[in-house]
Amino acid sequence: MSRRSPKRSRGASRGPSPAWQRSKWTKTATRLLIILFRCRWGCPARKNIPAGTGKRKDSRNTCCALCGINAAGRGSWESSSSSLTLLCLTRSSPAAMVQFTRALFIFGLAAAVLANPTPTIKKRTVAAVESDIATISSQVNTLDTDVKAFPTSGGTLLQALTIHSAATTLGTTLTKSNTDAAGLTFSESDASTILSSVQAFEPTILDALSGIVARKAAFNALPVGGIPALVLQDLKNLNASTIAFANALIAAAPADIKATATALEQSIASPFASAIAAYS
Numbered sequence: 001m002s003r004r005s006p007k008r009s010r011g012a013s014r015g016p017s018p019a020w021q022r023s024k025w026t027k028t029a030t031r032l033l034i035i036l037f038r039c040r041w042g043c044p045a046r047k048n049i050p051a052g053t054g055k056r057k058d059s060r061n062t063c064c065a066l067c068g069i070n071a072a073g074r075g076s077w078e079s080s081s082s083s084l085t086l087l088c089l090t091r092s093s094p095a096a097m098v099q100f101t102r103a104l105f106i107f108g109l110a111a112a113v114l115a116n117p118t119p120t121i122k123k124r125t126v127a128a129v130e131s132d133i134a135t136i137s138s139q140v141n142t143l144d145t146d147v148k149a150f151p152t153s154g155g156t157l158l159q160a161l162t163i164h165s166a167a168t169t170l171g172t173t174l175t176k177s178n179t180d181a182a183g184l185t186f187s188e189s190d191a192s193t194i195l196s197s198v199q200a201f202e203p204t205i206l207d208a209l210s211g212i213v214a215r216k217a218a219f220n221a222l223p224v225g226g227i228p229a230l231v232l233q234d235l236k237n238l239n240a241s242t243i244a245f246a247n248a249l250i251a252a253a254p255a256d257i258k259a260t261a262t263a264l265e266q267s268i269a270s271p272f273a274s275a276i277a278a279y280s
Contacts (some may be wrong), residue, residue, distance in 0.1 A: 125184075128180045137204075142170075146159070148164045151218060157222055161221060167234040175241050181252055209272060213274070
């Protein structure tokens with residue numbers, strides 16, 4: 001009793017897989033590029049072509065091994081049964097050569113796209129924003145600790161640069177957090193959690209800003225000039241990043257939480273403005 005092969009379902013895919021097709025396109029494009037290079041610059045029949053004519057001096061000369069044009073006349077410069085004669089024809093006309101090169105370039109580009117699929121874009125989530133806020137909280141604590149470690153008199157350049165480094169790191173995280181929060185919509189539960197997390201480290205931000213203002217004279221007294229200007233730039237950058245992130249959070253919050261979030265933003269923005277004014 002013969003065994004019948006299982007029938008292919010209507011929904012089953014037929015033909016080569018996408019990966020195989022990409023490999024085939026890539027190999028074909030590579031071969032055409034090699035052929036184009038050899039025909040344009042390495043053709044043995046090239047020396048037999050008078051300049052500007054595009055024709056051989058003698059049709060009985062040695063054949064072009066690449067294009068299949070032979071001395072017996074089965075293939076001529078203008079016509080040949082070979083599928084690659086087009087490469088020789090293009091040499092007889094600069095315009096044709098340009099058109100062929102363009103077509104080959106487009107073909108190669110398409111093959112490259114097929115061989116390299118578009119990378120997966122990481123989806124932004126509320127969990128990512130919550131993780132960012134946890135990082136911000138830790139970095140705010142670090143900044144505040146570094147500010148407190150710098151005395152109101154007799155501080156060192158290394159201590160001042162440590163504060164600058166902490167401010168720069170915090171600014172980078174705030175920028176990333178703004179990107180992660182953009183376009184999201186928080187649920188009531190998520191918005192409440194995020195709001196509580198920000199409210200938890202708000203006093204630390206205010207303490208760090210107050211400490212920076214109180215240490216202006218100490219920064220001015222450092223033997224290396226320019227530190228107060230560096231502090232001012234850090235304050236401006238942090239202020240811009242903080243406001244941008246706060247606005248993204250407010251935009252994502254439910255309507256009944258927006259007012260509280262806006263008030264929290266203003267409570268942080270005001271001390272930033274005072275600190276910037278102190279160093280301006």
